[in-house]
Amino acid sequence: MRLQLLSFPVLISTLAAALTMALTSNAAFTVGPVKAQSMSKLTFAPDGTLFIGDSIGARIFAVDLDDRTPVNDPGKLNVSDLERKIGGMLGVDARDVLIHDMAVNPVSKNIYLTASRGRRNFSLEWQLPNDVANASVLLRVAPNGDIEEVRLDSVKYSVTDVSNPANEAVEVDWKKTKARVDAISDMAFADGKLFVTGLSNEEFASTMRIYSFPFNKEDSSTSLEIYHGSHGKYETDAPVRAFLPIRINGKPSLLASYLCTPLVVFSMDELLDKKHVKGRTIAELGDGSYPLDMVEFHFKNKVYVLIVNSTRGVILVNEDYLSQPLPNITEQIEGTAGIPFEHPRNVGGVLHAGNYGDKKLVFLRRDPFNGDLQLVSREIDLP
Amino acid sequence: MMTVSVIAIIAAALTANRPIITYDAAMQIVSVGRLGVAAHSLDNQKAASRALRVYLGESQTAMLGDYRLAGDVLTFTPRFALLADRGYRVVVDLRAVLSGAKPVVYQFRTRAAPFHAKTHVTAIFPSTQVVPANILRMYIFFSDSMSRQSTLDHIRLVDDSGHPVEQAFLETKEGLWDREGRRLTLFFDPGRIKSGVGLHETLGLALKPGGCYRLIVSKGAVDAEGQQLRGTFIKKFCVVQEDRTLPNVQHWKIRVPLAQTRNALVVDAEKPLDHALFERLVRVEDSHGAPVRGTAAVEDQDTRWRFVPETSWRAGEYAIRVAGELEDLAGNRPTRLFEEIATPNGRRAEASDAVVSFRLQ
Numbered sequence: 001m002r003l004q005l006l007s008f009p010v011l012i013s014t015l016a017a018a019l020t021m022a023l024t025s026n027a028a029f030t031v032g033p034v035k036a037q038s039m040s041k042l043t044f045a046p047d048g049t050l051f052i053g054d055s056i057g058a059r060i061f062a063v064d065l066d067d068r069t070p071v072n073d074p075g076k077l078n079v080s081d082l083e084r085k086i087g088g089m090l091g092v093d094a095r096d097v098l099i100h101d102m103a104v105n106p107v108s109k110n111i112y113l114t115a116s117r118g119r120r121n122f123s124l125e126w127q128l129p130n131d132v133a134n135a136s137v138l139l140r141v142a143p144n145g146d147i148e149e150v151r152l153d154s155v156k157y158s159v160t161d162v163s164n165p166a167n168e169a170v171e172v173d174w175k176k177t178k179a180r181v182d183a184i185s186d187m188a189f190a191d192g193k194l195f196v197t198g199l200s201n202e203e204f205a206s207t208m209r210i211y212s213f214p215f216n217k218e219d220s221s222t223s224l225e226i227y228h229g230s231h232g233k234y235e236t237d238a239p240v241r242a243f244l245p246i247r248i249n250g251k252p253s254l255l256a257s258y259l260c261t262p263l264v265v266f267s268m269d270e271l272l273d274k275k276h277v278k279g280r281t282i283a284e285l286g287d288g289s290y291p292l293d294m295v296e297f298h299f300k301n302k303v304y305v306l307i308v309n310s311t312r313g314v315i316l317v318n319e320d321y322l323s324q325p326l327p328n329i330t331e332q333i334e335g336t337a338g339i340p341f342e343h344p345r346n347v348g349g350v351l352h353a354g355n356y357g358d359k360k361l362v363f364l365r366r367d368p369f370n371g372d373l374q375l376v377s378r379e380i381d382l383p
Numbered sequence: 384m385m386t387v388s389v390i391a392i393i394a395a396a397l398t399a400n401r402p403i404i405t406y407d408a409a410m411q412i413v414s415v416g417r418l419g420v421a422a423h424s425l426d427n428q429k430a431a432s433r434a435l436r437v438y439l440g441e442s443q444t445a446m447l448g449d450y451r452l453a454g455d456v457l458t459f460t461p462r463f464a465l466l467a468d469r470g471y472r473v474v475v476d477l478r479a480v481l482s483g484a485k486p487v488v489y490q491f492r493t494r495a496a497p498f499h500a501k502t503h504v505t506a507i508f509p510s511t512q513v514v515p516a517n518i519l520r521m522y523i524f525f526s527d528s529m530s531r532q533s534t535l536d537h538i539r540l541v542d543d544s545g546h547p548v549e550q551a552f553l554e555t556k557e558g559l560w561d562r563e564g565r566r567l568t569l570f571f572d573p574g575r576i577k578s579g580v581g582l583h584e585t586l587g588l589a590l591k592p593g594g595c596y597r598l599i600v601s602k603g604a605v606d607a608e609g610q611q612l613r614g615t616f617i618k619k620f621c622v623v624q625e626d627r628t629l630p631n632v633q634h635w636k637i638r639v640p641l642a643q644t645r646n647a648l649v650v651d652a653e654k655p656l657d658h659a660l661f662e663r664l665v666r667v668e669d670s671h672g673a674p675v676r677g678t679a680a681v682e683d684q685d686t687r688w689r690f691v692p693e694t695s696w697r698a699g700e701y702a703i704r705v706a707g708e709l710e711d712l713a714g715n716r717p718t719r720l721f722e723e724i725a726t727p728n729g730r731r732a733e734a735s736d737a738v739v740s741f742r743l744q
Contacts, residue, residue, distance in 0.1 A: 084442070085443070085444045086444070087439075087442065087444075088438060088439060088442030088443060088444030088445065088446065089444050089445070089446060089447050090446070090447065090462070090463055091439050091446045091447075091461055091462070091463050091464075091465065091466065092439070092463070093439075117463060117607075118607075120530055120531065120532055120607075121528075121531055121564060121607065122531075123531045123556075123557045123558070123560050131562065137447065137462070147444070149447050151428070171561075171562075176559065176560060176561065176562060177562045178562050181562075
């Protein structure tokens with residue numbers, strides 16, 4: 001009796017699309033299984049290409065899921081009890097479900113989540129999901145709230161290596177984890193390039209890598225140094241936790257945030273291969289906290305940067321403050337310092353955030369009263 | 384390849400024309416047989432996942448897995464291992480492919496005992512059976528990732544007569560684990576080891592010189608998949624007087640390999656050392672001080688460091704660098720005792736690296 005692994009109907013259309021692509025611009029894409037050892041980080045290109053950062057495998061996959069039916073203004077999203085629903089899919093109880101990252105397809109507005117069964121593995125308060133488990137499941141939440149698995153056993157993809165990633169043997173003593181889990185600590189796509197922060201195996205470990213896309217062989221790698229106001233010293237070993245490509249005073253820049261919690265500007269034109277670059281610390285958002293996500297959004301003709309923070313809630317920076325002469329923190333400070341920030345009135349308990357059409361944002365949040373993990377869309381309400 | 388004989392049929396055909404639902408407990412596979420013509424429409428994952436759905440308990444979302452069709456038998460292999468002693472619900476719903484078909488629901492329960500007790504204790508360090516009374520830590524290595532939340536409840540230290548040794552280990556909420564959850568570090572409470580500290584004065588050392596003890600990891604401990612251990616593991620050891628001497632790197636015996644070979648460099652310490660630190664904190668350097676790449680292993684009851692280089696040795700000068708943080712079983716470092724007596728200015732000697740040179744011919 002021969003057992004036959006079933007194929008998807010989607011494979012046929014995928015193959016056809018792959019042929020079309022091969023004839024046009026992007027010969028690097030092939031059809032096959034994406035074998036990520038850890039789906040550590042996700043981000044999208046504006047055309048709906050999904051990037052999956054695999055810290056443990058030290059690779060980045062660009063996946064074309066053919067998910068590009070435009071939805072411009074998705075309706076209100078409110079998916080409750082997410083962990084129970086995903087738990088059913090993973091075959092475990094809700095309390096075992098761990099969400100690792102979230103990204104929104106800017107074309108279809110489908111929300112992508114990576115998940116594992118690893119929630120019981122936490123043993124110290126500073127550990128992040130990728131410290132305790134490797135995400136192995138990719139899920140898609142449609143604007144109507146339906147959740148389905150995105151199977152990766154036969155998809156159109158291309159892949160590139162992360163050169164010289166943090167060594168697998170290096171332990172991060174204070175939180176009992178491996179430096180390797182932060183080989184890729186965040187990713188963002190802008191101006192046709194993929195920006196990837198993380199830890200390298202170099203003396204100055206904190207690194208920004210820049211990949212042209214479609215991938216070619218070489219990436220550019222710049223080591224990063226910042227002044228950490230609440231620690232009172234210059235640092236090169238902690239990875240960027242969340243960042244945003246952004247124009248500051250008309251100049252392409254990167255706004256980067258770190259644990260404990262400096263906000264730093266890097267000028268894009270300085271991020272050259274094999275260089276060491278010092279950033280400008282423009283704010284300290286308060287120590288003892290992780291920045292978890294960063295998005296840019298428009299509200300009443302103003303542009304804001306939204307930073308999801310592990311203990312201080314959602315932080316909003318009015319970009320007006322980024323067009324004035326910027327502070328430059330170079331001395332130890334207590335508490336908070338630098339450019340001012342505020343908090344929205346109508347969302348809390350947030351773990352991840354993403355743009356959801358022009359007006360709305362989508363939040364993965366835990367309700368403070370019933371403990372429920374939810375995906376909700378909101379128009380930000382400022383005080 | 385699956386044969387009918389290994390399939391434990393726990394659900395039977397309800398009528399002659401109805402599909403047969405079976406659950407193969409050994410393989411953790413759910414099958415639906417006798418699908419007849421409906422099978423033709425189930426040759427892709429999407430259709431198959433509508434027709435055969437498996438749910439954990441009362442869940443309303445079906446489990447992820449892979450579907451395979453062989454003849455008119457559709458099988459479902461769950462993506463993740465089934466949990467022990469839990470109820471599952473199988474729904475076979477052929478309405479989309481067969482008009483007039485009625486959904487069939489069947490339930491099964493997984494065994495309470497693990498079917499695949501695979502995880503076990505691979506080693507407990509120190510591996511020596513004689514330890515000093517002021518031993519600082521022990522390491523328990525597991526073959527697979529463990530659940531961190533309850534493992535400590537299944538670990539006991541008992542004396543010769545089987546009485547538990549109370550407050551032996553430093554109490555931490557979940558214990559000190561490595562990232563994979565495969566190595567648990569047990570710290571003996573330093574308060575009972577350090578002279579002059581309250582616990583030491585009231586309770587004394589947890590381990591008494593002359594006594595013998597058993598460290599028991601019982602099989603009730605569960606791994607990360609919720610399965611119990613394959614068996615209980617017992618480490619027996621006896622206790623001698625406290626060790627308050629420095630490990631002396633200059634007394635180590637170095638067996639030097641020949642140049643142009645990849646033979647092992649063997650270093651024998653004069654006493655057992657902390658297993659994890661010994662493996663990690665010793666390295667070989669070439670004449671420029673650059674580390675030599677290779678694989679190190681600790682052997683012979685934690686007294687021997689054995690190093691095989693990636694590439695052949697060259698003739699000339701080499702050195703062994705021992706990081707200042709290396710410790711013996713009692714936490715004594717090469718340049719500083721665990722209970723270093725402070726100098727008059729209140730400072731303790733800093734731990735510093737020790738270097739021993741050798742020459743290859």
